[in-house]
Amino acid sequence: MAINNKVQGIDVSHYQGTVNWTAVKSAGISFAFAKATDGNTYTDPQFKTNWTGMKAAGILRGAYHFYESNDDPVTQANNFIKAVGSIAIGDLPPVVDIEINKGGFGNATLAANLQIWLNTVEQALGRTPMIYTGPSFWNQNMNNSFSRYALWIAQYGASQPTIPIGWSSWTFWQNSESGSVAGVTGSVDTDVFAGSMADLLAFAAKK
Template sequence: MSIKFTLPTNLSHLKLGEAIAFQGISDNGVTKVELLADDKFKLGETGVYDGTWTISYPFNRAGKRRIVANGLDANQQQISSDAVDVFLVGARQNELGIDIYSNNGDSIDWQTVKNSDISFAFAKATEGETFVDSQFAKHWKSMKAAGLIRGAYHFFRPLKDPKLQADNFLKKIQDLEIGDLPPVLDIEHYPEKIALEWQQVSLNQRIDIVQQWLDKVESATGRKPIIYTSPSFWDEYMEDSQAFINYPLWLAHYTDKPEPTVPANNWGGKGWTIWQYTESGTVAGVNGFVDRNRFNSSFDDLVAFVKDSLIA
């Protein structure tokens, strides 16, 4: 006994405010279908006629949703299910996100995070040649289950082999999917011991080792990585170089101004893609302070950014 979606297809982009028709087929054992969003919110139910069913529902909030169709038999017992992920797109600007690592704890309620108007999230995966964040695997799986657009980042160590660092990261993101954010390289001079490491490397060497990591990860994943950094690091340690302006910029700058200071001549005129605007934000579902971020456009453009990061 089985049930299957026929429309919409997986990872479809659907418009807010319109009644979306979810359609499918099932065999004779299924007499009724119930439709759920994110395994929690019931969208409707219907009978099965000639092996087909349709349930329509209008959404009013942008985001990624997992839609589950449960097939029930004549005794109202669930006997089959199928699921699709869809993107609901709207006109809101500056989609909101967070980023976390092991210090944020292991008890993050990712469904509550998503319901707090958060569209995307990054988790620390690795650092250096061998370190793996103890909470990454759990958060990586849970972010997907909650329907967030997820991403992973590697914290770069300038005195470690960049290719071995790339290998460390790639081992942890082998299940990177088309709908996930591109890989991220975290380049910064905090804490102080990291600054001391950068001081032992010349500018040309800094550019070279960063490029080696980017090249290896891009080749392995087919995705153009994001660079995470700060204006102060880029000015002091990269001498405001424009060597990496073809990579999307995730900028950490905590300021009361409406826009961050963007290095490298406004990143070659392209500006910031993601802005980490505070390290002391709060979000329901996360205990204590958490980094908060903005994507520099609408949810529709966030989805397009993810898609466009794929290398042709």
């Protein structure tokens, strides 16, 4: 499972059903992200269970929002904020997952709306959010003005991921959508962190 001895993680949603987080931890997983919300109103039905279960098992936890470009960014941000309640120092930063441009928005509009989501969440939760995306989507639909946000890049089958415009490095890399991890039924997304466990703990402690 190890890739260049990097710290291993997974990300989950209700599609994984009930996760045995103690078994996941025993399998060598150090961090995990759980889907919290999607768009203006949707909350993942497994989020609360995953959120508490990850912490109880001693796994560094993060929460992500799936961004719907057709929905209002402030309403989406508030949906996420309501679901997570708070993100403590020691938890991973809040994440926005942007990978679809419904409605065919121009780069400037899509970027401006995403910035509104990021600003709203950062102000409410006191943490600098992180961006999850794929290199092709980002390069086609976005711009290079988001470098202050840590990058969680999605790319499979590569020895190293492609860095999208605006960044010089990645922080997390989703390297597979078909991983197998004890404690999770069926396939699961696997991730690695670009650093040591001490680096990851330091990253989780930053505002």
